Amino acid sequence: MSKDLITVAMPKGRIFEEAVELLKKADYPLPPEFEESRKLIIEVPEAGMRFILAKPMDVPTYVEHGVADVGVAGKDVMIEEKRDIYEVLDLKISACYMAVASLPSYNPKSEVAPKIASKYPNLTSEYFRQQGEQVEIIKLNGSIELAPIIGLADRIVDIVSTGQTLRENGLVELETMMPITSRFIVNPVSYRTKSAQIDDMVDRLAEVIAKGENNQ
């Protein structure tokens, strides 16, 4: 952690672009385009920021250990990872939801065992416990839709934005679990030792988000 720059952990890809868009609207002088490089650390001294680009699932880890002061993480990742961090703002970007899906022919009575495939074992287990159902979870790292098709599990738990992936693979949604958006997260120590810079960032972002809502 540098004393002057705020280190911001960001997921690579679409969320990064949307979050940068928000920061620009909040009048942070960020370059019009981040060059498509393989750089993992990008410094923007004019904005007082250093971005580190991580896998979405890893962003809360960097922030919890304090190697990043703040970060942008999906609520899905935060529920899954349960890190000791401040969840300060709902950025309302990358909106989607978690859902349970299966083949249309799914019949709970013919299940050998209630097997569920997911990239989110903790979130899935917690959800089904709250529903009063004991399930067996099979952890996958991607292409979750494959699981019911080839018979690895009857149901899957995954993130859904438009539902197109499910449809293309012939799956149907059984239940919606929870809405997901990206959150602005803060390390508990940075939240105090760099409170002036971080509070300013939170206020400016909150203003942009509130404006965005009114325009809808």
Place this chain on the structure above:
Amino acid sequence: MTKLFMFEKPLGMRDTLPELYQLKRQVKQAISTEVSQWGYEPIETPTLEFYETVGTASAILDQQLFKLLDQQGNTLVLRPDMTAPIARIAASTLNKEDRPLRLTYDAPVFRAQQREGGRPAEFEQVGVELIGDQSNSADAEVISLMMASLERSGVQSYQIAIGHIGFVNALLKEVLGNDARTDHFRRYLYEKNYVGFRKEVEQLPLSSIDKRRLYDLLRLKGGPEVIEKARQLVESKEGQAALDQLEQLISVLDTYELADQMMIDLNLVMHMSYYTGTVFEAYSEGLGYPVGSGGRYDQLLDQFDHHEPATGFGLRLDRLTEAIGKEKDALLKDTCLIFSHDRRKEAMEKAKELRGTGQSVVMQELTGVQNVDAYSAQFQDVIYYVGTNGNGGASQ
């Protein structure tokens, strides 16, 4: 289970190698000296305690306890903190002693880590407990002592956040009406989930003024002016009393000239039920976790059938050492005397003389070391007593 390799240790267990050990010892001694100069008396308690007593009384989550069975089948725990064992002693063996008690400890505590590395499962804590004094001065003393200890430990930049659970509870209860809801919303603060807190407030059937009071609670962080803002939010006697306490505390800390390193944070909720009044945490710049924490815990001794107010702090030696280590360059060892057999006596005399001045001196016979240049590079000073220059080098 797979066969263990000889070098493996249980998750979270760490070795302390000489370089780090030396730094850790310096830090520990600095803090212990400060604390004992404030009149706190050191005590020791056993590593193993009963789960039913100290285990359940401790502020540490159940899943973080190391548990084992004794031969009678009782569940034991490796002590997860030092406050609960000291409360046990204060409530039993020392319950007739004159109050207030001022006790200090320096001991390893144990907290099981399940997820991953990066956190130790055993680490040393240095701290104090001030038992039997409910006054505001006791809280002020404990906080100032923690700051004085940090100062003495050599950590360059640190900061303290001070909050008050009494205020949080009073405000929540005043707006929300009952204990169950108060608990529910306090949990959001404990889990640091401001988004969830706001979303749920939004849905409550409350007046917009009351909602605003709850939203404003999340912003009560900063200098002494925060107390004034907080006064606008709370009406109840308990709430105002908590703020009076905090205000007094700040003025006492001012007299200790410690106001610069301190901020008020009325959202600080470190535990769901353990603390009852003032709470505080210490941070060092450049380290992502708090280096110490403490607060008033007036109900803990009740768990040992003895009602008494108490307050204290604990500093984490592992994190403090890490914070200081990041600021310091590697230490060179003092002096090495490299001698040949013939000149041992000379070398011994020199060593004795230097050790008398407080230096550490390694005596190394030349034939016992393979690469003299590499070996001697670890030392600030190297003195050679080799060969025979007739200078008193008598042979056997």
